[in-house]
């Protein structure tokens with residue numbers, strides 16, 4: 145192995161890091177199905193998969209429909225206990241042959257690799273995304289990072305094929321410093337990409353919260369030193385193992401805030417369903433709290449409260465809308481209300497990407513919009529902040545409206561139109577807030593479902609693929 | 621499930637595994653390292669970096685190494701945690717691949 149160039153922390157960083165301790169966590173993870181098959185899981189876990197379910201899954205082992213190769217099966221004890229009481233959680237975490245019935249889909253649907261200047265970094269917007277861990281405490285079957293977690297080989301821009309690597313502190317810091325230096329020297333814009341300064345980094349994976357406090361602290365310190373103003377941590381650990389957010393973790397955060405008071409932290413949490421954080425009575429119903437609202441799982445609520453207490457930390461929830469898990473307006477209404485009540489913002493809901501095997505999980509775009517819209521009826525303005533987004537190659541796009549009003553002369557127009565609005569576009573955001581209008585297609589799960597019915601394409605979501613609006617075609 | 625350190629680490633103790641483990645779940649004795657089965661998050665990162673090929677996924681343990689699971693569990697309770705990479709033991713290369721190393725395992729708890 146070539147000698148690695150080490151990152152050298154500053155004095156402030158060293159002083160901060162010297163205060164950090166790692167907690168002890170026993171997640172009691174079960175990985176793989178072998179233990180379920182041979183019956184060596186703990187007594188109470190036996191029967192989590194029925195004999196028939198296991199037979200059907202194991203039959204696919206080693207074939208191109210191998211479920212464990214698509215996405216390793218993994219669950220914590222905490223999540224298992226919630227799954228026992230929830231059909232939605234079971235669908236989320238239990239492997240099922242329907243995942244590989246149809247292997248249609250793209251290995252890198254957001255074309256992320258074309259925005260990766262160094263290993264483990266995606267720099268697409270003013271926000272950079274780094275992969276710092278390649279696993280999570282448990283695994284969602286619908287995972288949209290499955291290529292990283294299952295360590296799949298993917299094709300890079302330059303044609304080489306390799307598994308996605310993780311970010312290294314030194315590489316990322318060097319990149320940020322160099323990028324921002326060029327931007328500053330060129331009066332605020334990068335000379336080649338026209339991007340602004342990199343001000344925000346999202347730590348992602350996998351789940352950064354599987355890392356120890358010291359490891360997380362090294363990232364927080366180094367990114368702050370490099371001039372990053374806002375750090376986001378994308379995590380589902382509040383659902384999988386809320387005890388991870390213990391005293392040692394919050395002590396680390398407080399020491400970090402003391403050392404770097406100007407850096408803002410945003411926890412991007414990932415709850416898909418209220419069953420992941422609400423307590424239930426023996427009949428499986430949520431429990432009304434005497435002081436209003438519903439009773440939470442104590443450990444989850446305690447962790448959320450600890451975050452909410454710290455004014456310099458924001459907590460936002462984002463979740464895809466997934467078939468069989470949360471394609472349910474009532475569940476989403478309860479989730480949005482309870483999260484907001486406890487200090488968690490409802491940020492985005494999004495449409496599943498067309499990753500390999502997506503068909504088992506994707507909800508059509510128009511249906512997802514309808515479900516979210518229904519769920520927000522009866523919510524107050526602040527509770528109903530979340531929008532439905534879908535990630536176009538050009539950037540994050542909102543499914544702004546689905547209408548029922550007749551729009552004659554267009555395929556699908558007899559049912560109305562769908563309006564997409566580009567929320568953010570890559571590089572220097574030239575097309576922000578532009579819209580595209582298409583005729584409806586109730587079955588569409590991706591933009592491609594609208595190729596033959598584009599009415600107006602100001603946002604150029606389709607024209608960038610040489611797909612013209614119908615009016616342009618008619619005029620030819 | 622967990623990952624398990626097996627006999628070929630004994631007397632080697634190259635600590636490349638410690639360097640990559642994201643959760644620092646390795647524990648160190650005088651001439652052997654073990655993984656804490658509850659703390660390991662099954663990321664698989666340590667397997668490829670171990671120069672002695674001593675680390676196995678619990679499910680892939682060969683029949684004759686199965687007892688190392690219990691040994692890892694037992695020793696992780698009593699040995700101190702190791703978080704930084706160290707130099708291998710002086711005779712590491714010589715011991716690499718030597719059969720029947722288990723009898724050389726020193727289970728004592730280091731002082732201090």
Ligand code: SF4
Pocket residue numbers: 279280282283284286287288289290293349350351379380414
């Ligand atoms: S938490 Fe996120 S990254 Fe981890 S398995 Fe679920 S979807 Fe994938």
Ligand code: SF4
Pocket residue numbers: 625628629630632633634635636637638653669670671672673674675
């Ligand atoms: S890298 Fe392998 S041989 Fe070295 S200490 Fe770790 S397990 Fe033992």
Ligand code: SF4
Pocket residue numbers: 623640641642643644645655659660661662663664665666667
């Ligand atoms: S599998 Fe991952 S978490 Fe477990 S010991 Fe190896 S590096 Fe550490």
